[in-house]
Amino acid sequence: MSQVRVHNFSISLDGFGTGEGLTVDAPFGHAGQRLHEWMLATRRGKELFGEPGGSLGVDDAFAQRYTLGIGAEIMGRGKFTPQTGPWTDLGTDDEWRGWWGPNPPFHTPVFVLTHHPRPSIEMEGGTVFHFVDATEHEVLALAREAAGDLDVQVGGGPTTVRNFLAARLIDLLHVVVVPIVLGRGVRLWDGLEGIEDDYDVETVSAPSGVTHLTFTRRT
Amino acid sequence: MSQVRVHNFSISLDGFGTGEGLTVDAPFGHAGQRLHEWMLATRRGKELFGEPGGSLGVDDAFAQRYTLGIGAEIMGRGKFTPQTGPWTDLGTDDEWRGWWGPNPPFHTPVFVLTHHPRPSIEMEGGTVFHFVDATEHEVLALAREAAGDLDVQVGGGPTTVRNFLAARLIDLLHVVVVPIVLGRGVRLWDGLEGIEDDYDVETVSAPSGVTHLTFTRRT
Secondary structure (H helix, E strand, C coil), X not given: CCCEEEEEEEEECCCEEECCCCCCCCCCHXXXXXXXXXXXXXXXXXXXXXXXXXXXXXXXXXXXXXXXXXEEXXXXXXXXXXXXXXXXXXXXXXXXXXXXXXXXXXXXXXXXXXXXXXXXXECHHHCEEEEECCCHHHHHHHHHHHHCCCEEEECCCHHHHHHHHHCCCCCEEEEEEECCCCCCCEECCCCCCCHHHHEEEEEEECCCCCEEXXXXXXX | CCCXXXXXXXXXXXCEEECCCCCCCCCCHXXXXXXXXXXXXXXXXHHHCCCCXXXXXXXXXXXXXXXXCXXXXXXXXXHHCCCCCCXXXXXXXXCCCCCCCCCCCCXXXXXXXXXXXXXXXXXXXXXXXXXXXXXXXXXXXXXXHHHCCCEEEECCCHHXXXXXXXXXXXXXXXXXXXXXXXXXXXXXXXXXXXXXXXXXXXXXXXXXXXXXXXXXXXX
C-alpha cells in the first residue's frame, strides 16, 4: 500500500511549527521565514521559486524528497489561508488561491480540510484544490484514491500533522528542528506523548544548524 | 572572568527537562532515565557511578566537560530533593542528602536555591551543599567567590536554568535533545523567545540519536 508521508516539517526548539499572528503577508506569523531558511537555501528550495543555484548537501538531499512520488496532498485550511470561518474575499484582486501563485508546487490534487466546503479550484501545473469537511481517515481515503499507486503527503500545518500522528496514520515523518526559540504559535507535539514508540528514529544535523529527524513507522 | 556554564542539559523533543511526578525513586518523574541514557552509556557517565567501560565518541566528548574546570555548582532545590516546602524527614534512614550517595559527583561547593535555608551539609569528596534563599545574581556572586578562578556550573533543573538564561547570566549552554516526546513535566524554553540571538549556536547529532546544541554567548 502507498505510504503517508510528512516532509520538511520544521519546528523550533520549543516545538512550534508555526508562529503567532498568521496573515496574508505572514503565513507563519511572527516566525517569518526562520523555520524554512534551511530549505529556501537548497537547490530544491530555490527551484520551487524558479530560482537558480542553492546548496547541495544534506539539507538538499532531504528537501528533494518533498514531492517525490507523491500523488496527492492533504493540508489543513491554515496552510491554505490565514482566514477562518466562512469564506469571504481577502481583499486581494482575485479570489484567494493560496500563497503559491498561479502554479503551486504541488502538481497533484490537494485536499484542504475545512468545516466550510466550497467548489474546487483548478490551478496551472496539475494542482487542484479540493475543500472537504472530513475526518483524518475519510480525507485519507479520498487522497489515496486520487494518488493511485503514489504516496500521500500530509503537508501541515502543525495541527493537521498532529491529528494524523494521533490517528496513527503517518508512515514517514521528517521533522526539522531549527535552533530558535519561537515562544508562541502552534506546537507540533502536544498530546503525542510516547509517539516515538511507534517509530524508528534517525537523527542527523546539518552544517546549516538544523537537525533532521526521520521517523519511520515500525512494521 | 570565569564563565557560567550549563552542561548535559537534556530535554525531550517537546522541550521538557524533567517529567511529571518527581519522587525519591523517580528524580525525573515519568521521564525515568530516558533523558540521560545517552550520558549513562558514555565512559564519563559510567565513571560517575564507579563503573568501567562506556562509549568514547561524541557523547563522551561532551560528557567529559561536565565537571571540567568547575569550582562551584548552583542547583534548584528540585534537583536536590523531590520535597517542597519546609524540610522534613523523607522517611529514609538518615537526613536526606540528595540522590548521589555519600560521595556526590560535584566535589565542589554546591549552592541549592531554596526559600527554606538550612545548615550546610558536608559530604565526602569535597562536595558541600549550601542552602540559600537568593536571586540568580546573588547566588552567582556566592558561587563565583567559592569557585575562585574556576567556572560556575548551573546544574538544573529546568526552572533554574531557564531563570539564569532569562537573567542573561549563562555563557555556555550545552543542551541535548533526546528524540522522545514526554508530553508533560517542566519545560526549559518557556519565556525565552529569541534567546538564540544572544548566542552562536552549533549543532551536532550523535549516533546514539541525540543532538548536542552548544550555545556560546556572543561577545
